[in-house]
Amino acid sequence: MLSKPFYLSLIGSFIMSMSGAQQIKNEYVPIKQPWSDYGVHDETRPRPPKVSNRGAVTTKAPEDAVVLFDGKNTDAFTKVWRVKDGVMVASPGSTDTKQSFGSCHLHIEWKIPAGREVNGQAGGNSGLFLMKMYEVQVMESHTNVTYADGQAAALYGQTPPMVNASAPQGEWQSYDIIFEAPEYNDEGVVTPAYVTVIHNGVVVHAHQKYYGPTVFRKVANYPQTHPEKAPIRLQWHNDPVEYRNIWVKELSK
Ligand code: MG
Numbered sequence: 236m237l238s239k240p241f242y243l244s245l246i247g248s249f250i251m252s253m254s255g256a257q258q259i260k261n262e263y264v265p266i267k268q269p270w271s272d273y274g275v276h277d278e279t280r281p282r283p284p285k286v287s288n289r290g291a292v293t294t295k296a297p298e299d300a301v302v303l304f305d306g307k308n309t310d311a312f313t314k315v316w317r318v319k320d321g322v323m324v325a326s327p328g329s330t331d332t333k334q335s336f337g338s339c340h341l342h343i344e345w346k347i348p349a350g351r352e353v354n355g356q357a358g359g360n361s362g363l364f365l366m367k368m369y370e371v372q373v374m375e376s377h378t379n380v381t382y383a384d385g386q387a388a389a390l391y392g393q394t395p396p397m398v399n400a401s402a403p404q405g406e407w408q409s410y411d412i413i414f415e416a417p418e419y420n421d422e423g424v425v426t427p428a429y430v431t432v433i434h435n436g437v438v439v440h441a442h443q444k445y446y447g448p449t450v451f452r453k454v455a456n457y458p459q460t461h462p463e464k465a466p467i468r469l470q471w472h473n474d475p476v477e478y479r480n481i482w483v484k485e486l487s488k
Pocket residue numbers: 360361362372373470472
């Protein structure tokens with residue numbers, strides 16, 4: 236009969252080898268981006284430098300804008316997200332605007348609630364998807380470190396922001412997103428989508444190309460066909476990220 240310590244160490248090494256095998260199985264090897272020197276969600280990609288900022292820039296909706304949320308209700312959206320003290324709280328299930336938009340200026344203010352335990356992509360994650368397809372990442376990136384193309388204001392899986400203009404948890408932040416929808420003809424895409432993003436008053440993308448709709452662990456590509464307009468999606472990623480003062484202004488091209 237085996238002595239007890241030896242028997243236990245055998246079980247221990249079996250468990251270790253199982254978890255080792257699991258790790259190898261789950262290991263993600265970034266696929267090279269054709270447009271950069273890095274892979275998709277590449278942990279070795281340099282993080283953008285942190286810049287100081289004054290937090291959210293609150294801008295009232297212009298008269299000709301569509302107000303999506305002004306603190307009262309979520310009627311402009313397909314899902315009922317919790318509204319508390321004039322703030323819309325991300326709740327189970329991503330929500331879409333009932334109205335569709337193409338090229339537009341989206342103003343939105345967001346906050347990671349204070350005291351969130353954040354680790355990489357978990358704990359402080361949401362996102363804005365223009366046309367339900369093109370994500371501008373919402374993330375706790377003040378102290379939390381994740382891969383550069385997945386941090387706050389990244390065009391997820393494609394392009395990190397030029398600088399990190401994040402504010403701390405518990406403080407309001409703002410995005411002004413000037414989105415130019417892609418143009419298509421019968422053959423496919425003619426002009427890709429472009430975006431300019433201003434985070435807390437700091438330009439973090441200037442007329443940056445989207446290489447296709449947002450995808451996870453894949454290289455983005457344009458589909459063969461594309462709608463002219465589509466809803467704007469607010470992502471539910473298991474974290475109660477808060478939103479206020481959301482408006483959109485359509486831009487004719
Ligand atoms: Mg996200």
